[in-house]
Amino acid sequence: EAQVTQNPRYLITVTGKKLTVTCSQNMNHEYMSWYRQDPGLGLRQIYYSMNVEVTDKGDVPEGYKVSRKEKRNFPLILESPSPNQTSLYFCASSLSGGHYEQYFGPGTRLTVT
Protein backbone atom coordinates (compact mmCIF):
# COMPACT_ATOMS: atom_id res chain seq x y z
CA GLU A 1 0.00 0.00 0.00
CA ALA A 2 1.33 3.43 -0.97
CA GLN A 3 1.77 5.46 2.16
CA VAL A 4 3.67 8.01 4.21
CA THR A 5 4.43 6.94 7.75
CA GLN A 6 5.43 9.09 10.69
CA ASN A 7 6.68 8.19 14.13
CA PRO A 8 5.86 8.83 16.84
CA ARG A 9 2.20 9.78 16.47
CA TYR A 10 2.13 11.48 19.85
CA LEU A 11 5.00 12.95 21.84
CA ILE A 12 5.17 14.91 25.06
CA THR A 13 8.58 16.30 25.92
CA VAL A 14 10.28 19.01 27.93
CA THR A 15 11.95 22.20 26.78
CA GLY A 16 15.45 21.65 25.46
CA LYS A 17 15.37 17.87 25.05
CA LYS A 18 16.38 17.01 21.50
CA LEU A 19 13.92 14.94 19.51
CA THR A 20 13.50 13.47 16.05
CA VAL A 21 10.28 12.75 14.20
CA THR A 22 10.77 10.20 11.47
CA CYS A 23 9.04 10.21 8.09
CA SER A 24 9.19 7.52 5.45
CA GLN A 25 7.46 7.04 2.08
CA ASN A 26 7.30 3.95 -0.12
CA MET A 27 6.32 5.61 -3.40
CA ASN A 28 9.80 6.54 -4.66
CA HIS A 29 8.81 10.20 -4.53
CA GLU A 30 11.47 12.84 -5.10
CA TYR A 31 9.80 15.65 -3.18
CA MET A 32 9.22 15.54 0.58
CA SER A 33 8.10 18.24 2.95
CA TRP A 34 7.30 19.00 6.59
CA TYR A 35 4.40 21.16 7.73
CA ARG A 36 3.03 22.29 11.03
CA GLN A 37 -0.67 22.81 11.55
CA ASP A 38 -1.90 25.34 14.07
CA PRO A 39 -5.53 26.43 14.64
CA GLY A 40 -6.55 29.28 12.36
CA LEU A 41 -3.23 29.25 10.50
CA GLY A 42 -3.68 26.30 8.20
CA LEU A 43 -0.54 24.39 7.26
CA ARG A 44 2.81 26.15 7.13
CA GLN A 45 5.80 24.64 5.44
CA ILE A 46 8.88 24.10 7.62
CA TYR A 47 11.38 22.49 5.25
CA TYR A 48 11.24 20.66 1.97
CA SER A 49 13.50 18.44 -0.09
CA MET A 50 13.56 18.18 -3.86
CA ASN A 51 15.71 15.04 -3.80
CA VAL A 52 18.43 13.23 -1.86
CA GLU A 53 20.86 15.68 -0.22
CA VAL A 54 18.78 18.65 -1.47
CA THR A 55 16.87 20.50 1.24
CA ASP A 56 15.63 24.04 1.61
CA LYS A 57 13.79 26.24 4.05
CA GLY A 58 10.07 26.75 3.91
CA ASP A 59 8.11 29.51 5.57
CA VAL A 60 8.82 28.68 9.24
CA PRO A 61 12.21 26.89 9.48
CA GLU A 62 13.50 28.43 12.72
CA GLY A 63 14.20 25.84 15.41
CA TYR A 64 14.08 22.87 13.04
CA LYS A 65 16.57 20.81 11.07
CA VAL A 66 16.11 18.15 8.41
CA SER A 67 18.21 15.73 6.44
CA ARG A 68 17.63 13.65 3.31
CA LYS A 69 20.27 10.94 3.12
CA GLU A 70 17.96 8.41 1.50
CA LYS A 71 15.12 8.99 -0.92
CA ARG A 72 12.48 7.37 1.28
CA ASN A 73 13.32 9.08 4.61
CA PHE A 74 13.05 12.71 5.69
CA PRO A 75 13.42 13.11 9.47
CA LEU A 76 12.55 16.32 11.29
CA ILE A 77 14.91 17.26 14.11
CA LEU A 78 14.21 19.67 16.95
CA GLU A 79 17.59 20.31 18.58
CA SER A 80 16.20 22.29 21.52
CA PRO A 81 12.41 22.23 21.52
CA SER A 82 10.48 25.14 22.98
CA PRO A 83 6.79 25.44 23.97
CA ASN A 84 6.01 27.47 20.81
CA GLN A 85 6.83 24.34 18.81
CA THR A 86 3.84 22.57 20.33
CA SER A 87 1.85 21.72 17.23
CA LEU A 88 0.57 19.05 14.89
CA TYR A 89 3.22 18.06 12.37
CA PHE A 90 2.67 16.49 8.96
CA CYS A 91 5.13 14.95 6.57
CA ALA A 92 4.17 14.81 2.89
CA SER A 93 5.63 13.54 -0.34
CA SER A 94 4.94 13.94 -4.04
CA LEU A 95 6.41 12.84 -7.32
CA SER A 96 8.04 16.24 -7.72
CA GLY A 97 7.49 19.78 -6.49
CA GLY A 98 5.47 20.98 -9.45
CA HIS A 99 1.80 20.35 -10.07
CA TYR A 100 1.76 16.92 -8.41
CA GLU A 101 -0.50 16.36 -5.44
CA GLN A 102 1.03 15.56 -2.09
CA TYR A 103 0.47 12.46 0.01
CA PHE A 104 0.34 13.17 3.71
CA GLY A 105 1.33 11.13 6.71
CA PRO A 106 -1.07 10.68 9.65
CA GLY A 107 0.49 13.46 11.71
CA THR A 108 2.54 13.77 14.89
CA ARG A 109 1.07 15.68 17.79
CA LEU A 110 3.94 17.25 19.73
CA THR A 111 3.60 18.91 23.12
CA VAL A 112 6.59 20.73 24.61
CA THR A 113 6.26 21.67 28.27
Added chain:
Amino acid sequence: AQSVAQPEDQVNVAEGNPLTVKCTYSVSGNPYLFWYVQYPNRGLQFLLKYITGDNLVKGSYGFEAEFNKSQTSFHLKKPSALVSDSALYFCAVRALLMDTGRRALTFGSGTRLQVQP
Protein backbone atom coordinates in the same frame (compact mmCIF):
# COMPACT_ATOMS: atom_id res chain seq x y z
CA ALA B 1 4.33 37.02 -1.51
CA GLN B 2 1.48 34.69 -2.29
CA SER B 3 -1.54 34.05 -0.16
CA VAL B 4 -4.69 31.98 0.04
CA ALA B 5 -7.89 33.11 1.74
CA GLN B 6 -10.72 30.89 2.89
CA PRO B 7 -13.16 33.50 4.16
CA GLU B 8 -15.46 31.13 6.04
CA ASP B 9 -14.27 29.29 9.13
CA GLN B 10 -17.32 27.04 8.96
CA VAL B 11 -19.97 26.19 6.40
CA ASN B 12 -23.20 24.50 7.45
CA VAL B 13 -25.41 22.75 4.92
CA ALA B 14 -28.25 20.25 5.06
CA GLU B 15 -27.75 16.81 3.59
CA GLY B 16 -28.86 16.70 -0.03
CA ASN B 17 -28.32 20.41 -0.59
CA PRO B 18 -25.53 21.81 -2.75
CA LEU B 19 -22.42 23.05 -1.00
CA THR B 20 -19.77 25.63 -1.78
CA VAL B 21 -16.52 26.21 0.07
CA LYS B 22 -14.83 29.42 -1.01
CA CYS B 23 -11.18 30.05 -1.82
CA THR B 24 -9.44 33.08 -3.26
CA TYR B 25 -5.74 33.47 -3.91
CA SER B 26 -3.10 36.05 -4.68
CA VAL B 27 0.00 35.07 -6.67
CA SER B 28 2.36 36.31 -9.30
CA GLY B 29 2.17 34.26 -12.43
CA ASN B 30 0.12 31.19 -13.18
CA PRO B 31 -0.88 29.10 -10.18
CA TYR B 32 -1.46 25.44 -9.59
CA LEU B 33 -4.49 25.13 -7.29
CA PHE B 34 -5.42 22.26 -5.00
CA TRP B 35 -8.13 21.18 -2.59
CA TYR B 36 -7.42 18.80 0.27
CA VAL B 37 -9.73 17.32 2.91
CA GLN B 38 -8.85 16.38 6.46
CA TYR B 39 -10.96 13.98 8.50
CA PRO B 40 -10.56 13.87 12.30
CA ASN B 41 -7.22 12.46 13.45
CA ARG B 42 -6.08 11.90 9.87
CA GLY B 43 -3.65 13.50 7.47
CA LEU B 44 -4.78 15.56 4.52
CA GLN B 45 -6.14 13.78 1.48
CA PHE B 46 -6.00 15.15 -2.06
CA LEU B 47 -9.37 15.97 -3.64
CA LEU B 48 -8.63 17.75 -6.92
CA LYS B 49 -6.34 20.19 -8.67
CA TYR B 50 -6.26 22.75 -11.43
CA ILE B 51 -3.17 22.99 -13.62
CA THR B 52 -4.39 24.38 -16.90
CA GLY B 53 -7.19 23.94 -19.41
CA ASP B 54 -10.84 23.50 -18.53
CA ASN B 55 -11.87 25.80 -15.70
CA LEU B 56 -14.16 23.18 -14.16
CA VAL B 57 -12.21 20.43 -12.48
CA LYS B 58 -13.76 17.22 -11.20
CA GLY B 59 -12.27 15.27 -8.32
CA SER B 60 -12.85 12.58 -5.75
CA TYR B 61 -16.13 11.84 -3.92
CA GLY B 62 -18.22 13.91 -6.35
CA PHE B 63 -16.47 17.20 -5.63
CA GLU B 64 -15.64 19.74 -8.29
CA ALA B 65 -14.06 23.18 -8.35
CA GLU B 66 -14.20 26.10 -10.70
CA PHE B 67 -11.14 28.14 -11.53
CA ASN B 68 -11.96 31.80 -12.16
CA LYS B 69 -8.90 33.74 -13.25
CA SER B 70 -10.51 37.18 -13.24
CA GLN B 71 -11.80 36.74 -9.70
CA THR B 72 -8.72 34.75 -8.59
CA SER B 73 -10.99 32.17 -7.05
CA PHE B 74 -11.12 28.40 -6.88
CA HIS B 75 -14.34 27.50 -5.07
CA LEU B 76 -15.06 23.89 -4.12
CA LYS B 77 -18.55 22.60 -4.92
CA LYS B 78 -20.70 19.52 -4.66
CA PRO B 79 -24.25 19.22 -6.02
CA SER B 80 -25.61 17.15 -3.13
CA ALA B 81 -23.91 17.06 0.27
CA LEU B 82 -23.57 13.94 2.41
CA VAL B 83 -23.18 13.75 6.18
CA SER B 84 -19.92 11.90 5.53
CA ASP B 85 -18.57 15.02 3.76
CA SER B 86 -18.27 16.74 7.14
CA ALA B 87 -14.56 17.51 7.52
CA LEU B 88 -11.97 20.26 7.34
CA TYR B 89 -11.19 21.49 3.82
CA PHE B 90 -8.02 23.24 2.74
CA CYS B 91 -7.33 25.20 -0.42
CA ALA B 92 -3.70 25.45 -1.53
CA VAL B 93 -1.81 27.29 -4.26
CA ARG B 94 1.60 26.64 -5.73
CA ALA B 95 3.27 29.38 -7.74
CA LEU B 96 6.71 30.74 -8.46
CA LEU B 97 8.03 33.23 -5.90
CA MET B 98 9.86 35.89 -7.89
CA ASP B 99 12.20 36.89 -5.06
CA THR B 100 13.47 33.40 -4.22
CA GLY B 101 12.75 31.40 -7.35
CA ARG B 102 11.07 28.85 -5.12
CA ARG B 103 7.81 27.31 -6.21
CA ALA B 104 6.13 27.56 -2.84
CA LEU B 105 2.99 25.77 -1.73
CA THR B 106 0.74 27.91 0.45
CA PHE B 107 -2.32 26.62 2.30
CA GLY B 108 -5.40 28.50 3.38
CA SER B 109 -6.50 28.43 7.01
CA GLY B 110 -9.16 25.80 6.37
CA THR B 111 -12.96 25.69 6.35
CA ARG B 112 -14.91 23.28 8.49
CA LEU B 113 -17.84 21.79 6.60
CA GLN B 114 -20.71 20.54 8.72
CA VAL B 115 -23.46 18.61 6.91
CA GLN B 116 -26.59 18.10 8.98
CA PRO B 117 -28.83 15.07 8.45
